[in-house]
Each structure stands twice: as structure tokens, then as C-alpha cells.
Amino acid sequence: MWHRLAHLVVKELISYLRDPRTRVILIGPPLMQLVIFSFAATLEVRNVAVAVLNQDGGPVSERFLERLGASSFINELVPVTDSARLESLIDERRVLLGVRFPPDFSRSAVAGEPAPLQLLIDGRRANAGQIAQSYVSQIAAQLDLELARDAGVDVAEPTIVRHWFNPNLINQWYIVPGLSGILAMMIALVVTALSIAREREMGTFDQLLVSPIRPLEIIIGKTVPAMIIGAVLAGVMIGAAIFLFHVPFSGNLGWLLASLLLFMLSVVGIGLMVSSVCQTQQQAILGAFMAAVPLILISGFATPVENMPGWLQLLAEADPLKHFLIIVQGSFLKALPFHEIVASAAPMALIALITLSVATLFVRSRLQ
Amino acid sequence: MSAAVELDGVVKRFDAVAALSGISGRIESGRLTGLVGPDGAGKTTLMRLIAALMIPTEGRISVAGRDSVREAPSIHRLIGYMPQSFGLYEDLSVMENLRLYADLRNLDPDARAHTFERLLHFTRLGAFTERLAGRLSGGMKQKLGLACALMAEPEVLLLDEPSVGVDPISRRELWAMVQELAGEGMAVVWSTAYLDEAERCSDVLLLNEGRIAFAGPPAELTARLEDRSFRVTDIGSDRRGLLSTLLQLDGVRDGVIQGDALRVVVADTAGADRVRTVLKTRTGTLRPAAPRFEDAFIDLLGGGPGGRSALTEHMHDVPDQRPVMVECNALTKRFGDFTATDAVDFSVQRGEVFGLLGPNGAGKSTTFRMLCGLLRPTSGSTEVAGYDLRDSPGDAKRQLGYMAQKFSLYDLLSVRQNLEFFSGAYGLRANVRRQRIDEMIEVFDLARYLNEAPVALPLGFKQRLALACALMHRPSVLFLDEPTSGVDPITRREFWLHITGLVARGVTVLVTTHFMDEAEYCDRVALMSNARVIALGSPDQLKASVASDERPDPTMEDAFIALVQRVEDDARAAPEAA
């Protein structure tokens, strides 16, 4: 049995790696996603254009604008002379923010009285707007301190902020390790879903069935190669994270790899379930796609699971990607201790058990 | 009057490879022209060039007086073309397909009702207008494809291998229709691998390696074989052994099995004398026979593949375990309330070639699939080499070799990797495995293709590889599902040479086919119709059972059609099974 199984696995691997076109299709998308994702998938805010309506013109607003212009997230300050112009710039999405200094802004500020400045934010870009707002608020607070010092009051920054694990909040430290999970999942899903559909379409499935290979062996023969391909890809991504993107790795590589295999197992189970309901390759591609999108969206990769409604958070528990992301991101940045890994690995094991059992039942019933 | 199609020095190259090199000729109106030739001779390319779907690299083609390059649109108005896949939309109904092609041809709405009525009557599809084309049987699809191609009453009708995978009854019906059309003045081009069809054409264009090897009435070619075709009768038991011996003689060009007799083509009288010499030492009588087009075809292309199968020399005798190797008892399969196979019984002896014939949808595929364990019977049992497929599938499967209809191989694996995989799948190891793979490479001459993907192989080699993959574990029973569908006569002969050799070693062979020449190779055939076996016996017995005064010497095809129709006449109301 082990012998036959080895042949199934080797055959499956060769059939993905022999043909240059399949190879490209297998390796191209993940690499492209790695490159584009790691640079494009950022929730940071940069290169912002700001419209400025300065009705004050005093020293404080000038100082403020100087700070604003010098800050790294700003690309351009667009001076305007009336609020209609300011509004139309926002309407037309030329600027994300509009700053308006009221006429007595500097006078009030120097006098130590409250000096409000208006910040108009394009709500169509709520997330960027919020982040930009917090940047502007920090500039305001900083300026506040300086004004107080100018007035001779000795004040220190009242709060100290420390970002653990990633002190400079480098976005790629978050994105790249997580990508290893997402891309490995995509590839394992497509590989398993396609491999059975393709054998059906080509007629080679019959060949397998008339040979002494048992149904369970066929299933294992489809599971292992997909796991290997997915795990190798994830391994490459993890390597890229460490050596190319210089993300610090603080955890235990062995535990991470063990979790990766468990993760792959649960994904392959889902892939097999998809493939058993698909007749053609086209359906398999669409099926894998229809499964992958929700799995990614509720995994917490794009936005935190905590932001979702409670019932959806419950559903996210059934998403193996969610658990793997905790492990992989924790292993990189947080030196995730063993008991925490187990806490996330256990649900994955349960998911794998369920999906693989269901898939085996599905595939077996199709074999008869 | 000018010819319907004129070909003038037509050359077609794909990249550097020439598919056609210098074709000149005429295809006349009101005649049925057969386009024949071995696989890869360029038949489909020529069809597409005439249909103005491709541009010739050199030379010119005119269709109904119009140039195929400059006046392609007007050619498209004048021709009807049925590609190999019939060009039907499987998710549209019969009527919707007809309507679509009528609109595409801009058929006048007023004349339409009449045209549809005529076509539906002509193709006898009137009862199925609402059925989706994908649910039609092969024969019905083919007729619908023809109806669509005929929509605009074309001047030239091009049919690309319309009879592949279609049973003899549908084929004969289609043939009658097309002849009627030619009688009305249409030019019909019919490309085919079945030479009995070619023989009945008014003209034949025989292509070989991109050139015309013969053009003219088939009788003209056949006449060259006068006094060179013979039948060997009264052979006794070992007709396969005799055939092999005769084919190895100098001056014997071709030979096939026809039921209990042999058909032999010799190069000259010396060849015939050598045959007579051999027959003196064995039983058998040499009688002159009327030459067939197929004899001439093989002769023109340099003769058949000879009489020795390297495979036979490498195979070992199958141990004489038991007399009955395949058995089915009251085998029944129902899909919902549709009965595909109804209480089928038969048994196959060791070393027998057993054929399973029947019209499309008669249940032979279902029976076949149950026998090799691909389908689970609703009731009844099957045994292969003494093992019940249900109780010990593993043991039964180890005894079984299977070659699927379209030579299903892994196209993503190379030829060598396919061999390695299949040997491994059957549990062959180490030295044995290596040795068997090398053996197959040698026997089937696969060495130069080892690193190619199976898709890139010529059809004949693909078939060889499929057979090799089915044989490496030395099965005692071989299942062949339409093994030579669409394959040219020479490759077919070579294939049967191997099968004959295997049978000599004691391998039992079960084969399904639509091809009546192939049925003649069988020791016994079971003819199925409407889920039941309606006749079982040797090909000669079946032929004899339908012999009558007006048809004293029926062919296998005659027997097939007569037997099926006899049953259908009995059960008029039986529903059409798709």
C-alpha cells in the first residue's frame, strides 16, 4: 500500500511540475501576490494632499502648516482662498483633508485660549481619513506643548506610547508572514479541487478506479501532494519574510512548521469537499474561488476579527486560516509560547478531522 | 460546368511542418466524394481549407468559383460544414440549435417552417425537438449536426469524420441521407477512417502524408487488386495462428480475420502460391474473393504491419487457472427508473476474444463498466478470474487490464512517467518494474517519444502507449473500450496483431466496438439492444442467423442491423434511450 501511495504522490507532483505552463500558473500568481500584496496592502497613509484655507495668516497657523508640510504622510499642501474651493477639492477627491484656520486662530493660541482649527475629512475614504486625522491631532498636540514651553511652562509629553513586537509599526512585518498562510491556502485549495476534476475530464479517473488502488489511497494520494505544494510555498514565503523583508523571527520554527502541516491538512479537506461536488475543471476553479474568498475575508487578515459581529466571530472559529494567522504572526513577532500555539492548533486539528472525514465520505460516495 | 471545389497546388504549413504539400484536384457537384487517408494525412486541414477557415500557404482553392482567400464570406454562404465535434450547442435544445443556425444563415422566416419540417423529417428528429442536444445519443447528435449544416441548402457540404463513435444503424441512415443529397446535385465531401464507406462513394481522394495518393472512383483503385484478394476458409480452430503465419510470408500484403475465415491480399501470383504451399500443411482452402477498397488502400500504402507481434514474444503464457474468466449473472443496473442493463448473463472463456456490440444507448457501456468495477450493479453479480468484484475488488483488479475509450493517459506526465506511474499503481517493484517498462518501450517502439507528453503523440502511438499501460502488470483479462475509434486501418491492423498475440498467450479479451470489421476478430459477440443481450454467438453464427434468400451472404453490419431491427419491431413502444 505504501508503495502504491508513493507512486500516486509522485505522479501528482510531477503532473504539476513537469509542464512549464502549469508551473507558471502554479507559481506565478503567488509570487505576484507576494510582491504586490506586500507593497500595496497597506493601511498606512502616505502621499496625502491637503487643502489649506488659512483665514488667520498669523504665526501659529504658519508654524502649524510648516509642521504639516514637513510631516512624512503629506505630499502636497494646496492653499485655497475660499471655502467653496476647499469643498470642491474634497468633492472631486483632489484632497483627502481640508484644514481651515479661523481668523483669530493665532491670537487665541498665543493668548492661551482655545484655538480650534477645522479639519474636513473625505468620509468616502473613512479609514485613511481617520488615520490622517490622528496624525494631524498629534501635530496639534506637539504644537501645543511647544506653545506651552514658549510660555515658560515646563511640560513633558503626558503619555508614552510603546508598540511592542513591532516598535515602528512596519506594515510588512504584519502582511508578509500572514501572506504565507493565505497563499498556501489558495494553492492547496486549487490543487486539490482541480486534480480530481481534471482526472474526471481526462478519463484517467477510470484508470485509477480499475487499478488495485483503493479509494482511501486515492484520497491520500490527492491530499499529500497538495499539502506538500502548499507547505513548500508557505515555507518559501516564510523564508522571503525572514531574508528578503527582514521580518524578525522570534518563535520556534519547528512548531510553526508542524502547525503549517496541520493547517494544510484542514485546507485540503475543504478542497476535497469542493472537488467532490464539481464535475468540470471550470466548476472546480470557481468552487475553489468561492470557498477561498470567504475564508480570507473572515480570517482577520484584512480587518480584525474583533470588529465583526459576534455570530460572525463564532463562524470565524471554523476558519483554519484564522487560527494559522495567529500562529504564524505570533511566531514571527511575539515568540509565541507553546501553550498558545496549542490553543490555536487544536481548533485546526478539529477542523481538519471534520473536513477530511466529510471529504472522504463525499469522495467515496462518488466513487461508487 | 466548373467543379464545385477546385484545388490548385495547395500547400499548408504550420510553422515549418507541412500538413499538405501540393494538392491539386476537383470535387464535382452531384457526387459524394470520400476523403480518406491514414491518421495525420491532412484530411481535417484540407476540410478547413475548403471551408475557408484557413488560408493556404501556397496555391489556391476555389469553391463554387469563388476564391477561398478573397471571397471567404461568400463561400461561407454557400457551404455547409460539420466539424468533427458536430458544432452543436449542447445546452440548447434540438429546435433551438436549428433556429440558431437558420438565423445565422439568414433564412427567410416564411420559408423556415417548411425547411425545419423537411429537415426534421429527413433526420427523424421530429419527436425530440425539445430535448437538449447534450442529451442526444451519438447518432442523433450527428444527424442534428447534419441538419444544421444543411440549413441553407448548401452547394457544397463538408462532413469531417461524421461516423466516429456512431453505431452502424445511425451510420447507415446518415449515409442514405447524404446520398440523397448528392443525388439532388449537391457536392458532398465526407472524410472517414472507415473504408467500407469510402468504397460506396462516387469518388475518393486518398491522402497520404499530405499528398494525393489516389483520386478517382474507388472501383478504379480496387480494380488494381483483381486476382490478388483471397479468402481462406475451412481453417479449423487456429485462424489467428494461421493469419500470423501467412502475414509473415513474402508477397502477402495484408490479412485480416473475418469470422471463421481469413481475408488475404497478395502482391503477386508468387505470393498466392506461397500461401497455397503453407495451406497444404494445414487445413484451409484458398478461394479468390472480390477485392475491396480497403485491400487496395492498404496495398497502396505499402501493406499491413506484418505478422509478428513483438509483444507476443515478450508476454508469458497466462497460467491455465480456470476455464471461465469473466462471468456475469443477471446483471442489472438501474439509474432512477431507467434500466440501463437488464438481467444480462454471459461468460467468457479463457483465451477468448469476446465482443460487446450494440447501438448507442443499448447498455453495452454500462455492462462493460460494471464488469471492470467502475459501476456498482443494482443487482446480479460479476466475476473476473474467479474473484467477485464486490467481495475482493483488489484481487479482481490485479487480474484486469483496462484501456479506456479515448486512450485516457496523463497528459501532464511524459510517456515514461506514464509507464512508471501505471506500473507502480499495480504494485510492480524494483527490477520487475524496470524490466517491464523497458520491455514495453521496446515492444511498442516508444523510445523516441519517452519525454513527450501523450497529447503530442500521433494517434497510433497514443494507442500503443495506452495498451502498454494496461499490460505491464500482465493481466489475464483485458478490457478494451472502443479501442480503435477514429484510428486508421493500418494502425487498427497493428493493434489487432498485438491482441491476437496476447490471446495466443491465453489472455482473455473483452472489447466493445462500433466497428464491424473489429467484431469479425471476435470469437463470440454479444449483441445488446434496449438493455438486453439479444443475440450471442460467433460472428458467423450471427451472420447466418439473418441469411435469407435475397441476402444469402450477409455482412456483419447486415447482421447487426437486422437483429437490432427485429427486436425493435417486436417492442415498438420501447422508449428511446439516450
Next chain:
Amino acid sequence: MRSPIGRPLRALVRKEALQILRDPSALMIAFVLPVVLLFLFAFAVSLDVKGVRFGVVLESQGLDARALAAAYEATDYFDARFFHDRRAAEPLLVAGTIKGFVVIPEDFAARLANGDAAIQIITDGSQPNTANFTAAYARGVFQTWRNASTTVAVEPRFWFNPELSSRRVLLPGAIAIVMTIIGTMLTALVVAREWERGTMEALMSTPVTLLEMLGAKLLPYFLLGLGTMIICTLMAVTAYGMPLRGSLVALLVISACFLVPALGQGMLISALAKNQFVAAQVALLSGFLPAFLLSGFLFEIESMPAWIRAITHVVAARYFVEALQTIFLAGDIPAQIVRNSLSLLALGAVFFTAIALATHRRLD
């Protein structure tokens, strides 16, 4: 009197429509996928920070300290849990149970009085975006509590979306993704299917012109796309509380403009691929992924490196997302709609030119 010229076109359009209606996977994509995707984007993807699990380490027992702790408990932003020792909070941060914590030190009152740094805010930097928000809110709570008489105060006003609902920002993006899938992925597959099944060969042997063939493929999917657009809009407005401040006409105009390059891209893919598997992969790579990543609905285009920003200019979804967000949230702003429509049509012209160059009415 019906013109006979249009008959083949009508017949092909009818054929295509029937095929769509009979193919479960096409209907699935056209009608089930939008529902699922919109649902997920309405609930699963949310940038709204609310109820972040946050630790408050209260090392001081002073009144001020307790009052501050109470302020942390009171805010909606945080789901606060309390500790007396920062070492108790640290493992929870590692486990991801809390996203950050604030340390109110023993000498809190003294520090406050001296003007020293009074509190320390620690966040889980492994999720930079959340860390940023958490730090900003935690600081905000402190400042509000202290009621520090800031002189320079920022008064933010969010236009178009005062509730700062991320759903309102994301749903137009989700619609753009659905439309990309229908426009590009589905059309990429249908022409490839005709090649694979051999029906293209039969079609080509009839007098149908290339223009009719292309037109017949486009028209049904164009209508299907507009139909899906209407379904998506209805769902967004009725089920997910999306405002529609612009006009339906503007919405349909921009959708129609978007479908031109989207369908063109799909047609171009299948004209070149002729095989469903390759077509699907290419469509995924060049259609879906850019719509997801580079259209600016989830990730800010301005924040991307220049070379990626350059790529986004040929991503049709980018212009569509921008226009949709405006029409839904801001209203009909002509400059916006015209600019984006023109960009889309220009992109469409490029695709159709490429199709004209790549397609021949021949097999070789």
C-alpha cells in the same frame, strides 16, 4: 419589416442568453456571488474600531488613577479589563487576547502634578493598523479625562460619512469586485468554451461576421452586468443601509462605462487563451486580484509605492470604485463622474483595439 441584417446577431444574442440561463455556474456567479460577497463585506470586513479588548493596569490606588480607569471603562472604543500588575497583562498581549494596555503607575498622581509622563500605553504592534488606532484612542481618552486645556484643538468633521462607517466605504468596492468577476471572469470563460467544444469552428463556417460574433457575446453579459448592478444596489441600499445620494442614472452610466473595459478584458483573455483553465487563471490574476488590491477600496492608492500607483492607472476597477463611492456617498459630482467615465472608456478602447488585432475569423 425586420431587417435581415440584424437577424444573425439577434439569434446569437438569444443563444447566449439561453446558455447563461441554463448554466448553473454562470447563474451562481451572477446572482449568488454578489449576495455572498456583499454580505461578507457588510459584516466580515470592518475597519470600524469598537470594543477593542484593552487592558488597564492599575498600579496606583489613588483617586485620580481610579477615575482614569473608569474613563477607560466608559468609552465605547474599548472593552476594558483590569489588572494590578503589568506582568499579568503581558501574556494576554502575546496571546492576542488584548490589543494593548495602559499602565497607570504607582506615582501617577505625583507625575501628573510634576508634568512628567503620567501613563504608558503599550500596544500589540504585530497588527500595525490596530496598534495605531488603539494608541490614538487610548491617548485620546487620557486627554479627555485630564480635560487638558489644549489651546490648538483639531475639530474633525467627516464629510459624506459622519458615522465613519467603514461598510459605506467598502460596499462600493465590493460591488466593483462583483462586477469585475461578471464582466471579466465570466466572459473570459465563455469564448474559451466555444473553442474547446468546437462550436467556434461551426460558427466560423457560417456567414456570421466577426462583429456579430463579438457583439453577441458582449450584449448578454453587458445586460447581465447591469442587472447584477441593480441587484447589488438594491441590496446595499435596503439591507445594508447604504445611502444613495447620487442619481440612479449616474449609477447606470458609470456601470455601463465600466462594463466596456471589463468585458473587453475578458474577451481579450479568451481570444488569446482559447482554453478555460488558462483563461480562468489569467482572469483571476489580471481581473479579480487588481480589483481587490489595486482599486483603492481597501488599500489607499496614494499610500502605495510609485510603481504600483502607475499600475493602478490601467485597472478599470479603480475608476469605478472612485465613482461609485462618490455617487453613493456624495452625490452626482459631474467632474468626478465625467473624468472616471472617460478613463474607463479610454481603457475600453485600448482593449477593443487589442481584440480587433488579436482576433481573426480564421482557424490558423
